[in-house]
Amino acid sequence: MNFIDDYTVLDLEMTGLSVKKDKIIEIGAIKVRNNEIVDTYKSFINPHVKLSKKIIDLTGIDDSMLSTAPEEDEAMYKLIDFVGEDCIIGQNIIFDYSFIKQWAVNKNVKLDLYYCDTLKIARELLPKDEKKDLENLCSFFNIKRENAHRALDDSFETMQVYEKLKQIAKNNNIEKLCFLPQKFNVKLKKQMLATKKQKEQLNRYLEMKNIEYKINWETLTRSEASRIMDKLYVKYGR
Known part of the structure; x- marks a missing residue:
């Protein structure tokens, strides 16, 4: 099996869990070539809503950090340019991508991207009794966890998890479909502007x-x- 060595790792932080009503507040992306980091992209986004205490406590991001941040369109177009045609690697990446897709649908931006999900790969390769969230995957692989729930830090740790999972598969001659790029197939309706x-x-x-x-x-x-x-x-x- 040919494993992906050139890719972009992506993580987002949001105001909540709902694609329809919540907003992206932070982007963190890492471009990898031949298993080495060659570039990064990070940005706050001004959501124009007050953050809940839960999100502030979880991420360490507060309203003052976002008040002068770029608008969503500016940050998202830069992200799309940064990713290019790369396969996106992420932890439960469908969730993050759905927020990008909703923005793209609203703006009539066409996306045709592929992904590999470290969560799915971990479920295939690791013992069933091991928890597969990023926190526990970092613990399993002895990866230092810093600034949890900050987008660029989570992307960096997700990259390390992905490389560790690849190494397990290579060392044991394991061929799994979860390592093959899958095409995103997230269908969302356009959100109409208020009348x-x-x-x-x-x-x-x-x-x-x-x-x-x-x-x-x-x-x-x-x-x-x-x-x-x-x-x-x-x-x-x-």
Whole structure:
């Protein structure tokens, strides 16, 4: 089996777990050639929403670190250019990629990329009783874990995990389909921008209740506008 030696490792941090309502806040990517790191890309993204305490505690990222960060489009176009036609390596990479795909669908950007998932590979190669999350994979392989849940650090550790898994397969003459690049097949619907009526209604409500609420009006979608209104109604009444 020919293992992939040239690839890009990718990790994202988000405001939450929902592709439809949460935002990317940090990108970390590593370009590898012949098993060696040749370039990196990292960027914060301004999500224009207030981070929850859970995300702040998990990542160490706070609102002040994102207030002057690049807009989503700028950071994402740079990421797409950085990846090029590389196979993407990642830990449970379908989850991260779904956020990229949602952005791409919204912007009519065509993506035709392949991936290998260290989570799937680990499930194939390692003992069943071993936990396969990145934290435990690093422990299993004696990889130093630093700045957990920061995108570039997680990418660096994922690369080391991938190389360790490759070495196990090579040393034991193991051929597994999980090492072959798979084409991403994530299907998502385009999120439509909020209507003029929705924006006016939301703006009137904020003024009436004298509420300060961080909103990116240019990228606000219909579903986001509805969720914000529902949340405000619950907290402040109609």
